[in-house]
Amino acid sequence: MAEKLILLEQANIFLGDANPEDSNHIKLSSVALPALERITASHLGGGAVAEVNWSMNAFRALEPSFKLAGYAKSSYQQIAxxxxxxxxxxxxxxxxxxxxxxxxxxxxxxxxxxxAPDAFDRASAFGHDHGVTEVTHYELHVDGEEWFYLDYFTSVVRQFGNDQTQAARVALGIE
Structure with missing residues (x-):
């Protein structure tokens, strides 16, 4: 059976939870969820016929970004x-x-x-690009279903509710 075609049509971002007073749906020009990319280590065995990039069972730094039109005082407060x-x-x-x-x-x-503020151009909308770093928690839900969950401090990664890291936590003696 073919997978359903589900497209993103509109987006909004809040600092914190969904307080209607803090909505940015009018100012949000773009948003990019973080890329999910595994860390790999290259290995070429002495008698091997090919190099392999082995997954180290960890993800590269997650760095989402977004762009808001105009100026946002809260953005300058947060960067400071x-x-x-x-x-x-x-x-x-x-x-x-x-x-x-x-x-x-x-x-x-x-x-x-x-x-990063845009260069001013009278023929274009002015805004600020925002990059989020030091991401220690990320989760994605679609239609109420958890698709992906990662928490740095608890060393938990789940995909569709299935814990992918429990065996490693047990082996390390932290669970």
């Missing part, structure tokens, strides 16, 4: 303090077969590590 914040990103997804609207929700815990 470097304090850990929670960002909640919502998306309106549409199942293209049924027309049903679904919710995507992503929760990120990190800091604004990059704030």
């Amino acid at each position: 303090t470097g304090s850990m914040e929670r960002y909640t990103i919502y998306g309106a997804l549409r199942n293209k077969e049924t027309g049903k609207v679904l919710q995507a929700k992503s929760v990120v815990r990190g800091i604004i590590g990059r704030l």
Whole structure:
């Protein structure tokens, strides 16, 4: 059976949870969820016919980004303090077969590590690119189902609710 075509049509980002007073849906120009990329180590055995990049069962730093139109005082406050914040990103997804609207929700815990204002051009909208670094927590839910969960401090990675890291935590004596 073919997988459903589900497209993102609209997005919003909140500092913290979904407080309607803190909505950025009007200012949000773009948002990029973090790339999920495994760390690998190259190995070429002495008698091997090919090199292999072995997965080290860890992910590269997760670094989502977003762009807000205009100026946002909160952005300058966050880059100045470097304090850990929670960002909640919502998306309106549409199942293209049924027309049903679904919710995507992503929760990120990190800091604004990059704030880059656009060059001014009277013919273009002015905004600020935001880069989130020091990400220690990331989760993605689609239509209420957990698709991905990673927490640095608890060493937990789950995919579709299945813990991928429990055996390693037991082996390390931390569970």
